[in-house]
Amino acid sequence: MKRYGLIVLSIIMLCSLLLMPTALVNAYEAGYETTNHLATDEIVMDGAWSAGNWTYGSEWNDTAVPSNLPAGMHWRDKWTYLGGTDIIAHYLIEFFVDNTTDAGDYFEMCVDCQVDGGTAPQTDDIKIYYSGQDNGTLIVYQGTGSGWVEHPNYTIPADVQVVNSINSSPLNATPHLIIELTYDRLKFEVTGNTYSPWIRIAVYDESTATLAAWPPTSPDVPDDWGLETGSINPIPEALTIAAVVLLSSVAVAVSFYFLRKHPKTESHSAGKTGESNTLSKACEN
Ligand SMILES: [Ca+2]
Ligand SMILES: [Ca+2]
Numbered sequence: 689m690k691r692y693g694l695i696v697l698s699i700i701m702l703c704s705l706l707l708m709p710t711a712l713v714n715a716y717e718a719g720y721e722t723t724n725h726l727a728t729d730e731i732v733m734d735g736a737w738s739a740g741n742w743t744y745g746s747e748w749n750d751t752a753v754p755s756n757l758p759a760g761m762h763w764r765d766k767w768t769y770l771g772g773t774d775i776i777a778h779y780l781i782e783f784f785v786d787n788t789t790d791a792g793d794y795f796e797m798c799v800d801c802q803v804d805g806g807t808a809p810q811t812d813d814i815k816i817y818y819s820g821q822d823n824g825t826l827i828v829y830q831g832t833g834s835g836w837v838e839h840p841n842y843t844i845p846a847d848v849q850v851v852n853s854i855n856s857s858p859l860n861a862t863p864h865l866i867i868e869l870t871y872d873r874l875k876f877e878v879t880g881n882t883y884s885p886w887i888r889i890a891v892y893d894e895s896t897a898t899l900a901a902w903p904p905t906s907p908d909v910p911d912d913w914g915l916e917t918g919s920i921n922p923i924p925e926a927l928t929i930a931a932v933v934l935l936s937s938v939a940v941a942v943s944f945y946f947l948r949k950h951p952k953t954e955s956h957s958a959g960k961t962g963e964s965n966t967l968s969k970a971c972e973n
């Protein structure tokens with residue numbers, strides 16, 4: 689009997705050890721990460737890169753660039769204090785393939801406010817959903833444990849605001865959809881201790897039936913969203929302007945090399961074109 693008990697105890701301990709990594713590692717979709725820095729400048733909500741006297745030369749240069757951005761889509765974010773203790777999050781989303789204003793266009797951002805994941809939206813999870821364009825319909829949803837219902841308590845634009853335009857930008861000279869989103873973190877109780885929620889951002893163009901999502905996962909499965917790590921520090925200028933200068937220098941150096949070493953005798957392939965980011969329309973609310 690004693691031996692039997694020891695065997696059972698050993699099996700339990702072994703199972704505990706095997707389960708431990710799952711329990712300890714707070715998993716999000718691997719490879720999808722960014723840092724949300726304290727803004728150097730507060731944005732102008734006009735759905736475009738606003739002209740102005742910006743510290744880093746433009747409205748959205750004081751931001752990090754997320755890893756693994758999908759082809760055809762770009763987003764970045766920063767945050768500000770507004771009137772004391774409120775934490776205001778600001779997002780820029782650009783969708784290069786969409787230059788049409790369609791009723792069926794949408795943008796959505798899911799936020800796991802308490803970073804507890806799950807296979808379905810929980811009550812701490814929100815989804816900011818904007819359909820159409822140009823004063824489109826903006827709704828904030830809250831998880832129920834199995835799906836989404838409209839959040840019972842929010843006001844526009846005090847708690848959440850979305851403004852868009854079809855415009856050119858420093859990221860792409862061809863006019864395309866540009867979205868600016870601002871929302872009050874404390875209103876929706878986003879991770880009060882760390883301000884590092886899991887999030888998912890997606891845009892859909894009805895005209896081309898193109899969905900681009902970061903990560904390319906379901907809006908209904910918090911376990912599969914990416915990580916946004918909040919930082920109380922502004923992004924070091926060295927990581928923005930200097931990085932652009934460095935990349936430009938490398939591009940110039942590479943161009944110079946090929947011009948010098950391979951005059952006329954070789955034709956260089958233009959390279960692999962970007963893969964289509966046309967995905968099936970995974971989920972429409
Ligand atoms: Ca702006
Ligand atoms: Ca469109």
Ligand SMILES: [Ca+2]
Nearest residue numbers: 800804805810
């Ligand atoms: Ca959650």
